[in-house]
Each structure stands twice: as C-alpha cells, then as structure tokens.
Amino acid sequence: MxxxxxxxxxxxxxxxxxxxxxxxxxxxxxxxxxxxxxxxxxxxxxxxxxxxxxxxxxxxxxxxxxxxxxxxxxxxxxxxxxxxGRSIGAPGRGAYLSWLSWYGNVLEPLIVMQFCELSHPGLQATYRDLATANTRLEEALTTHAYLVDDQISAADILISSTYGWAPQLMPDIPAIRDWATRCLDRPATxxxxxxxxxxx
Known part of the structure; x- marks a missing residue:
C-alpha cells in the first residue's frame, strides 16, 4: 500500500x-x-x-x-x-534524473537564499545564482517543449511548481514563462x- x-x-x-x-x-x-x-x-x-x-x-x-x-x-x-517518468535505459533517463536532482540540489537552495537575502562567494561558487539557473532552463527549453524532451515529465511538474507558489520569481524569459504556463495550466495541477x- x-x-x-x-x-x-x-x-x-x-x-x-x-x-x-x-x-x-x-x-x-x-x-x-x-x-x-x-x-x-x-x-x-x-x-x-x-x-x-x-x-x-x-x-x-x-x-x-x-x-x-x-x-x-x-x-x-x-x-x-x-x-x-523515464524508464531505465530510455533515452531521456539521464536528463530526467538530472533535472529532478537539480531542483533540490541547486534551484531550491538558490530560492531560499534569495528569500533570506543571503549572499556569499562560497554560496555562489557552490550553487551559482538564479540568473545561471534561468540560463540552464532556457537552454533546455529552446531544444524541447519540456525539460527532458517534448513530453511533460515529473521533473517539469516539480520545477514549474516554484512559479506556482512564488510567481514573483518568474523570469522575464519567454521560453521559461511559456513552459511554466503550459505546466501550471494542466487540468490536474x-x-x-x-x-x-x-x-x-
């Protein structure tokens, strides 16, 4: 169960x-x-x-x-x-795992630091910054409609949820804005x- x-x-x-x-x-x-x-x-x-x-x-x-x-x-x-999901051995499995992990290991710490107004060279060297994170997202979304490929995955649901609860973090980047809208406008969400x- x-x-x-x-x-x-x-x-x-x-x-x-x-x-x-x-x-x-x-x-x-x-x-x-x-x-x-x-x-x-x-x-x-x-x-x-x-x-x-x-x-x-x-x-x-x-x-x-x-x-x-x-x-x-x-x-x-x-x-x-x-x-x-993307099964073991599927072409998108590596990207799928990477984006799922990227959320918790990179994006969420950056968001917390932004809300807490924390800035330190050590933090930036480890996590980069939100501008760099947005560049990674934009690069992925210029190749495909979603992060892994042209079909939505759980990674899209996870990462786009950021803009559902903190819309003020939405960057003024059309590829990211349009992708987040596609994800957040799905009937289940x-x-x-x-x-x-x-x-x-």
Whole structure:
C-alpha cells in the first residue's frame, strides 16, 4: 500500500498534483496532516511518520521515502508504464534524473537564499545564482517543449511548481514563462490548486 502524508498548500501539493496527473489517485492513499508553518501556525502531527514532521512523506509497505524529487522518482518508477517518468535505459533517463536532482540540489537552495537575502562567494561558487539557473532552463527549453524532451515529465511538474507558489520569481524569459504556463495550466495541477484554496 502506498500512503502519501500531505499538508495542503505545501511542498507536498506538487506530489498530489503528480499523482492526479498520473491517474493513480485510486492507488495512493493521501493522508492529510498538519505541519509547522512559517507564520507560526500549525504543529507537528503525530500521525506523520516523517522524522522531522515535514511533508511530503511517502510510505510504501513500511518503507519511507522523503524529499519531493525522491518521491517523484519513486512514483514514476513504481508506476513504470506512466509517461511522466523515464524508464531505465530510455533515452531521456539521464536528463530526467538530472533535472529532478537539480531542483533540490541547486534551484531550491538558490530560492531560499534569495528569500533570506543571503549572499556569499562560497554560496555562489557552490550553487551559482538564479540568473545561471534561468540560463540552464532556457537552454533546455529552446531544444524541447519540456525539460527532458517534448513530453511533460515529473521533473517539469516539480520545477514549474516554484512559479506556482512564488510567481514573483518568474523570469522575464519567454521560453521559461511559456513552459511554466503550459505546466501550471494542466487540468490536474489546476484542479488540485483550486481544491486547496478552500483550506488556505
């Protein structure tokens, strides 16, 4: 049994969107939990098995998977016939893994640093900067309609979710803006976002 521990309007929302996009919502139990919020509301939920009380957290027959990119990879591998993943040996597998990892290893740290107004040569040498990150995105999107190839993948859902919750970060780069719009306007993504407005 697959169970996703989810807090509405959080990083786990993109996992719910992926589940609906994949058409496997009848095969994944979604358990809503509370989490501590940055505005001071919420609290750690004892029903959530995540060791830090965070979301998303996926549990499959007792095995726990944490972090959005790992969960997306796990789900797309588990439901291997789904086009939102790229199977081992497929031409786009390397790009797919790279973009999933790039989100958590590069883009999200850059976003957090921007929000916290942190700047240091060591940080820039390690993570580059948002301008460089935008260049990487633009380069990929001048070759294909989506990051891996011409078909949307979970990597697109993960990375474009940034502009869903922080639209002010959208760069004025047509290729990125158009791609993000294509991703965020998909029926499953819009439906879950609309559904969660009622619990905001």
């Amino acid at each position: 697959l169970t996703l521990y989810h807090a509405p309007n959080s990083r786990s929302t993109r996992i719910v969107q992926l589940i609906h996009e994949m058409g496997v919502s009848d095969q994944v139990s979604i358990q809503e939990v509370t989490i501590p919020r940055q505005d001071g509301s919420g609290a750690v939920d004892t029903a959530n098995p995540h060791p830090e009380g965070k979301v998303p957290c996926l549990v499959h027959d007792g095995a726990m998977i944490r972090e959005s990119d790992a969960i997306m990879l796990y789900l797309t591998d588990h439901f291997g016939d789904n086009p939102l 819009k439906a879950i976002a609309e559904q969660e407005k009622s619990v905001a």
